[in-house]
Amino acid sequence: MTSIPEVLVTARFFDQQAVEALRERGFRVSNGGVAYDAVDNAITPQMHAALANARAWIAGIPPVSRQLLQLYPNLRIIARRGVGHDTVDANAVKDLGRVLTITPGSNEATVADHTVGLMLAVGKRFMESHRRMQANERSVVVGTELYRKTVGLVGLGRIARQVARRLKGFEVRLIAHDPFPDPRVAEELGVEHVSLERLLKESDFISLHAPLTDETRHLLNARTLGQLKPAAIVVNTARGELVDDVALLAALKAGRLGGAGLDVLGSEHDPSLDGVTRELLALPNVVCTQHTGGSSHEGLQRANLLAAQCVIAALENLPIPPNCIVADGRST
Structure with a gap:
């Protein structure tokens, strides 16, 4: 029996429309114990447990190091909800054959x-x-x-x-x-x-x-x-x-x-x-203000959906939306 690909979502205020976009493509969505309105700036034991099963991670601002990526070889894409990616080791993403995306234009x-x-x-x-x-x-x-x-x-x-x-x-x-x-x-x-x-x-x-x-x-x-x-x-x-x-x-x-x-x-x-x-x-x-400059209902909906589209494309081997790729270590 084929296992259902799991997508870990820890980005704050990830709305139901974006969740449904993932589920409609047959993905299971989990939050790793991160509350809907919580900031994912530290990786908890529950998040580690979720990452062990995840093929994709839609993230806010957690620290993503080379060591972390090496722990979870099945994780294919880190989709950063937002445009900053300084908390992610982009070189490690590329070296280890993964993909890092952002959501430009959304917020x-x-x-x-x-x-x-x-x-x-x-x-x-x-x-x-x-x-x-x-x-x-x-x-x-x-x-x-x-x-x-x-x-x-x-x-x-x-x-x-x-x-x-x-x-x-x-x-x-x-x-x-x-x-x-x-x-x-x-x-x-x-x-x-x-x-x-x-x-x-x-x-x-x-x-x-x-x-x-x-x-x-x-x-x-x-x-x-x-x-x-x-x-x-x-x-x-x-x-x-x-x-x-x-x-x-x-x-x-x-x-x-x-x-x-x-x-x-x-x-x-x-x-x-x-x-x-x-x-x-x-x-x-x-x-x-509480790092809420990019947090409007409209902006979050655009960013959430674009992050979901990046995940869908990466896991289904489809073209990732333009201008979203920061690092791509997949073999061509």
Whole structure:
């Protein structure tokens, strides 16, 4: 009797429509004990037990190492729900003959909305005003406009481009730093490519959209934060490790920055920074969200279904949807 292929799904908020898409193709779906709304940032014994039977894994942000992959030779595809894949050893995936996919295009609009929302929330001091009203305080806080400010985009990939399009209505001046500048994109969006040093010195709002690499880790640190305008606002919807949160906290407490909007924090992957995160949350000019920039009903549905389609294609030896493959070690 042929066994039914099992798909492990640990990505948070994986909806029923995507589950049914897998079941309709004859796959069994399990969650490895991970709750529907839980973050899969650590691999539990239950997840290990599920991986022993899984042919595919639709994952959020768990650490996927070479050692882990070697433990489960039947695991053919890791389908990352999202576009970041820094928690997965892509070289090991390829070396061991597996496939790693992402879901590009599915949550870009959501993250772009979130980015602009954080700019407005911090600049207009929404949280501070809200807390004052809760405390029945009558004093009014005065915010900062986004209108006609200089916005610096660190990275000009798909999400940053959508942010740029949304900001046109605010008549901002757009500058960007990207290691692989595309003049056509810059011209289309009205973006000026500049050096990182110039971007830091001239921006009123700095929005991070770079991937996490050895070169970009702690891109904003004590030295680079010191180059910002005293009223500058930092927004990070990319990866927490792009910012040295200790240095950011020090700059904010010293009044050397206007504020910060953070959807991602270093403490996500480094618990030793939990205290720093709590201090950031206590500041009146900081707005933090729970890595929910890509989490809208619409965006999650698109991403979930695309991840399911990648799994179906890989397990049925069909073409994987375009632009989804990060690493492919299958023999041709």
